[in-house]
Amino acid sequence: MRNGAPKSALFDAHASVAQALGSGRRAEIVDLLAQAERSVEEIATEISQSVANTSQHLQVLARAGLVRSRRDGTRVYYRLASDRVAELWAAVRDVAVRHVAEVSVLADEYLGDRRGVEPLSSEELSERLARGDVVLLDVRPEPEFLAGHIAGARSTPLEALDELAGKLPKSREIVAYCRGPYCVYADDAVRLLRARGLKARRLDVGYPEWRRAGLPVEIAS
Amino acid sequence: MRNGAPKSALFDAHASVAQALGSGRRAEIVDLLAQAERSVEEIATEISQSVANTSQHLQVLARAGLVRSRRDGTRVYYRLASDRVAELWAAVRDVAVRHVAEVSVLADEYLGDRRGVEPLSSEELSERLARGDVVLLDVRPEPEFLAGHIAGARSTPLEALDELAGKLPKSREIVAYCRGPYCVYADDAVRLLRARGLKARRLDVGYPEWRRAGLPVEIAS
DNA sequence: CATATGCTCAAGTTATCACTTGAATACTTG
DNA sequence: CAAGTATTCAAGTGATAACTTGAGCATATG
Structure with missing residues (x-):
């Protein structure tokens, strides 16, 4: 040696x-x-x-x-x-979720009551965006939306959501996403929309994961 | 908030x-x-x-x-x-190699003189194994070989290499691999073989990376 | 059942880390 | 060029980490 x-x-x-x-x-x-x-x-x-x-x-x-x-x-x-x-940070989270029991407990505690906050996978959202049968809301603060967002999303920071809620179609399903799997904005948005009688779900990941997966994004110029 | x-x-x-x-x-x-x-x-x-x-x-x-x-x-x-x-560990190494200048300096210091130790990518090795025109040596200690190795490799711990060197074909190229990109065994093996006039190169990664890439492996039963 | 082996635990030392506070810089604006 | 804002630096404190040493446990063996 x-x-x-x-x-x-x-x-x-x-x-x-x-x-x-x-x-x-x-x-x-x-x-x-x-x-x-x-x-x-x-x-x-x-x-x-x-x-x-x-x-x-x-x-x-x-x-x-x-x-x-x-x-x-x-x-x-x-x-x-x-x-x-x-990617490194994603790898850390991945290991933490799988092997640190504490994480799921803490996540539940942080995210609050997730009953009725049904997650949607990237694949599913991808297909449904192609079919055009969902309304996609980016509920992060606007500067983050401007720095890049999922193609076809509309910027709707939580503050603006309350006002917008009335104008959303009741027939189509609404999908909210934000920073990542542990971001509370999307959960909050879904709860608010469902309380108004709308069909809403959340994307199970966030914008960075979507982009790294090579799925279509838009960047405001 | x-x-x-x-x-x-x-x-x-x-x-x-x-x-x-x-x-x-x-x-x-x-x-x-x-x-x-x-x-x-x-x-x-x-x-x-x-x-x-x-x-x-x-x-x-x-x-x-x-x-x-x-x-x-x-x-x-x-x-x-x-x-x-x-995978997490690989992500850490990846970031370190790309963003920590110190790492390449230390790697050179640790691995020694790499002139003449030409690396070979997994893709290239894969193709050449399929064509059958290389001899593949696993130069890790034997217990690690037994726990799993690249399909078609022959276990040749460094101690055994000296003796084996004379029996290797001079016409075909020899590829050595070991634990990972920073593992010294493969470099040492390549230097030894080249000093004997054989055509030798090293795989640029190690067994764990090969396996995680979904490439063919064998596990002794 | 005594002894040996392989590992873990506990206590102690020194170094490093997270955070605070207050001062120093860098740039902008009037 | 003076005053203000955003950031960095430096010093200090309490907590945590790495490693050592020596004792304690668990399993196997004579």
Whole structure:
């Protein structure tokens, strides 16, 4: 066996990538940035942390190569370094869902009452979009919709949904989607629409997963 | 916005998976277990750590759901919880290779002089195996070969290679593979064979990647 | 049933991490 | 060029992690 030091160093370097994702707050950041780039302050607000702390987390992520930044005026915008990072995060979630019992309990707790929030797979949505027999709503905040959305979706942030609900057809099924499988917006939207007597379901994944699967997307220009 | 506590807890739970991989020694263990299950003592030897420390690392991995164990007599054998874990590890390596500059430097340092160690892709090997115009050598330790190997490969641990080298055909190309892209055995084998005047190359990945790609494998029964 | 083997547990040390607070920079705008 | 905003840096604190050492358990064997 060769001297073990370079081997250790190589594994340490790989592990540094995993370690960067090994904090709940940083995982939350990566999950956010999988939607669209954001400024430090926006990120801090979303993850309920101080700006200073958020900045330090972002620098840990940057040092590990997971995110990059660009400055625009006084703001600094962070984005994922590449789609591979989103794939890594998806792999983490996949293992967590399958092997960490705690996750499903916590997910139920976070997502609330899911009775009546029937999920729809990407394949099924794909087919039904082709047939044109669903109304597809993107219930994320509008900036994320602008950064990219499922082809054929209409931007309907939760705040706007209440008003729009009356204008939606009662005959066609409505499908809502948002950031990912654990995003609450789509669940909330479905509950609101069903309370109004509409046929609504949620997509079981979010925009990043849809895009990575190579399914059709649109980006506002 | 909903109360942030369950959300944090959910991300923390996901992050715990990444954190388990966030130590070089544990990453090394996962990389090893992607080949075959092993006892604690074997793992400790391979990663050059004390048995006690290794046992504790294994328990961290087990708590995060990445590995499972079974007892056989006085020994406890650990294995990956599922193929998803191997995929997660592959995703980590992928991001590290692309975004951590340090990794390629360390890899060169660890693998040594790679001039003349021409890599071969899985696709190419696949085609050439079908045509039958290569000799395929599995240069991992034999227990790993027994736990599973590329269909058509011959077990040739490095210790045995020296003796076998004289019996190999000079006309056909020889392909060596081992544990993964950073495994030194295949490089060592190629150098040894080329020094003997044989045409040798290495597969650019290892057995676990080949298997996960759905390519043909054999498992000794 | 005593001994050996293989693994786990517990305690202790040193280093690293997450977060806070307050100050320092970088850029923009009046 | 002064004042304001967004971000980063630096220092400090309490908690957690990695590794060591030595003891404790479980299973097999004489």
